[in-house]
Amino acid sequence: MRLCTRNEVKRVNPSVLIVDDSAAVRGFHGSILRNVGFEVEEAANGYEALEKYLAKKFDLLLVDVNMPKMHGYELIRQIREQELHGFVPVIVISTESGENDYLEAFRVGANLYLEKPVDPICLQLSAKMLTGIR
Template sequence: MAIIMVVDDSKTVRNYHGSILKSQGFEILEAENGMEALEKSLGASVDLYLVDVNMPIMDGYSFISDLRKQDAHKTVPVIMVTTQAKEEDKINAFKVGANIFETKPIKPDVLQAYVDILVKS
């Protein structure tokens, strides 16, 4: 079973994304910010990250940048899902290593399509 980490400071958003993914049979890990996600990623084999931009302690850009510095996580897919909708935000996401950039709220069918593409069952 694939493991997906949902990284967002909003419990409501983590629950929303988690419920969509759990209904598709994925195991979900949660983190409230990038620092917590980095710590949890050290002891886990995560198959995909769903990451917000604006979070306390460590934002999504910093998290992805630090994640990509770790050999074990250089190629793990990352979907950035955020309320930030400017072209500059999208460019910054890709610069730090995100695979896909989407704005909130992401529709369940769109999220599932991305997961189907990025996670090998």
Template sequence: MSAQLLIVDDSTSMRQMVAFALSSAGYAVHEAEDGQAALEKAQGQKFDAVVTDVNMPRMDGIELIRQLRQLPAYKFTPLLMLTTESGADKKQEGRAAGATGWLVKPFEPAQLVATVGKVLG
């Protein structure tokens, strides 16, 4: 069975680009439009990895990662940030929250697929 991935971004076009890259690589992709929606989905289903934007309404990506890390099912799940934020302080905040890795937009689809493959082992 292919890995179940959750893509979280408030931009529909960005979600579609990420979903296309990852589903083309054989992953089963699920989408959420913000951190709150993603958290609700994650509480109902176990995803093998989560790729989230940082800046979103209702709940941002860093808070989402914090919340996911508190769920027993997501203690060791790869949680990747995909964002236009490339500042060291944001990266540090993401790492402190429990982010596994960081990808900067605009992203190369091949790089995204390789990174997801690497964190899934």
């Protein structure tokens, strides 16, 4: 039996689903994460994100709070109830900055809360930390 060497092991880039009703924000966050090796998919609202989550395993979710059709907190709550593909880390990225916003995000299952506008380096480091990539 032959073992694979380190150079023969194919690396798979971690996948992230970016959920925000603003195409500009999705593009900005996607660009930041593509620069450090993430495969990026986007959803414009919570319903679209839930459909994508049910169809595919993601390594990370970035979720806005205030969106049409399904609020970000409701999306996280439903994902945590399903845990269809096992545990997936969730970063909430929002303009909301009150203590109650943070508490609600963590209550429904978010792992991290970042305020917009997000610092690109902070987003990259947070995403890498939560997905375990170097």
